[in-house]
Amino acid sequence: MDTKVLSSGIRYTNLPESYVRPESERPRLSEVLVCENIPVIDLDSQDRVQTVQQIGDACKDYGFFQVINHGVSMEAVEKMLGVANEFFELSVEEKMKLYSDDPSKTMRLSTSFNVKKETVHNWRDYLRLHCHPLDKYVPEWPSNPPTFKDIVSSYCKEVRELGYRIEELISESLGLEKHYIKNIMGEQGQHMAVNFYPPCPEPELTYGLPGHTDPNALTILLQDLGVCGLQVLKDGKWVAVNPHPNAFVINIGDQLQALSNGIYKSVWHRAVTNTDKARLSVASFLCPQDDALISPAKTLTEDGSAAVYRGYTYTEYYKKFWTRNLDQEHCLELFKNQ
Ligand code: OGA
Numbered sequence: 001m002d003t004k005v006l007s008s009g010i011r012y013t014n015l016p017e018s019y020v021r022p023e024s025e026r027p028r029l030s031e032v033l034v035c036e037n038i039p040v041i042d043l044d045s046q047d048r049v050q051t052v053q054q055i056g057d058a059c060k061d062y063g064f065f066q067v068i069n070h071g072v073s074m075e076a077v078e079k080m081l082g083v084a085n086e087f088f089e090l091s092v093e094e095k096m097k098l099y100s101d102d103p104s105k106t107m108r109l110s111t112s113f114n115v116k117k118e119t120v121h122n123w124r125d126y127l128r129l130h131c132h133p134l135d136k137y138v139p140e141w142p143s144n145p146p147t148f149k150d151i152v153s154s155y156c157k158e159v160r161e162l163g164y165r166i167e168e169l170i171s172e173s174l175g176l177e178k179h180y181i182k183n184i185m186g187e188q189g190q191h192m193a194v195n196f197y198p199p200c201p202e203p204e205l206t207y208g209l210p211g212h213t214d215p216n217a218l219t220i221l222l223q224d225l226g227v228c229g230l231q232v233l234k235d236g237k238w239v240a241v242n243p244h245p246n247a248f249v250i251n252i253g254d255q256l257q258a259l260s261n262g263i264y265k266s267v268w269h270r271a272v273t274n275t276d277k278a279r280l281s282v283a284s285f286l287c288p289q290d291d292a293l294i295s296p297a298k299t300l301t302e303d304g305s306a307a308v309y310r311g312y313t314y315t316e317y318y319k320k321f322w323t324r325n326l327d328q329e330h331c332l333e334l335f336k337n338q
């Protein structure tokens with residue numbers, strides 16, 4: 001392949017060898033369940049007790065849920081998807097100015113997951129941005145398309161508010177004080193991955209993203225309405241989370257699994273590809289501040305339940321995460337109490 005990124009405008013007729021998974025690791029798309037529905041929760045409901053209950057159930061059973069009437073304006077969502085598409089339609093030369101395979105960079109265009117470390121690549125390009133505080137990071141964001149900075153800044157602010165609201169509901173659903181999560185996490189970082197999955201010649205042989213859990217606290221995912229691709233692992237089976245109109249997909253990251261003492265699950269999820277259409281998703285990640293000390297909430301271990309995980313700082317966790325491959329064992333396993 002002559003370009004590093006996939007979004008070069010070239011339509012591949014064969015899957016390049018470096019993307020082909022060994023037989024035992026392939027997605028087996030015909031076995032994926034489609035009918036099961038991930039909970040859809042209405043955040044505008046007047047019955048807060050019920051909303052808290054729904055969120056608690058979803059976090060326990062699935063680790064995933066969707067939210068509607070979430071307060072992020074339709075305008076912000078549509079503009080975000082529009083400018084993300086425009087970005088990936090830029091010429092390869094323009095995009096390559098932002099290319100890097102160094103995960104420590106706070107702004108970069110990259111491809112696959114961790115190109116320097118992995119043995120098989122993934123059918124994805126992504127733009128990765130740090131988003132908080134905005135005035136620190138916006139200057140390094142792409143200035144092409146010219147509307148990018150304004151549109152993405154507005155989107156980030158609205159999504160952050162949504163994230164805080166969901167953290168409050170999750171705190172309450174664990175029987176914790178409303179601001180518990182926010183207080184533990186400190187001044188939360190916010191990162192974004194704009195994921196672009198071009199049409200793939202052989203979706204049965206590869207992934208957009210292989211099964212992984214998210215290392216952060218909370219993920220707020222916007223998926224392109226027209227194209228399916230996200231799947232979550234439920235009771236040992238992969239279930240498709242098809243896009244729901246005007247919804248965000250929310251998932252618990254590893255940090256909330258640790259804080260909940262394993263009651264809530266940071267579940268395995270993956271993105272698969274298709275032959276017809278490019279798929280876009282925008283993942284916003286809220287993460288603890290670097291020196292936040294993460295450990296199971298005291299009240300969840302007071303009844304004599306042992307603390308499943310030891311205390312650690314988020315910096316320690318994040319370093320460990322990036323030294324590994326995406327599809328290894330759950331990173332939290334390495335932080336269990338003996
Ligand atoms: C991620 C992720 C899923 C998707 O970026 O961590 O899981 O559907 N994305 O793009």
Ligand code: NI
Binds near residue numbers: 212214269
């Ligand atoms: Ni993820």
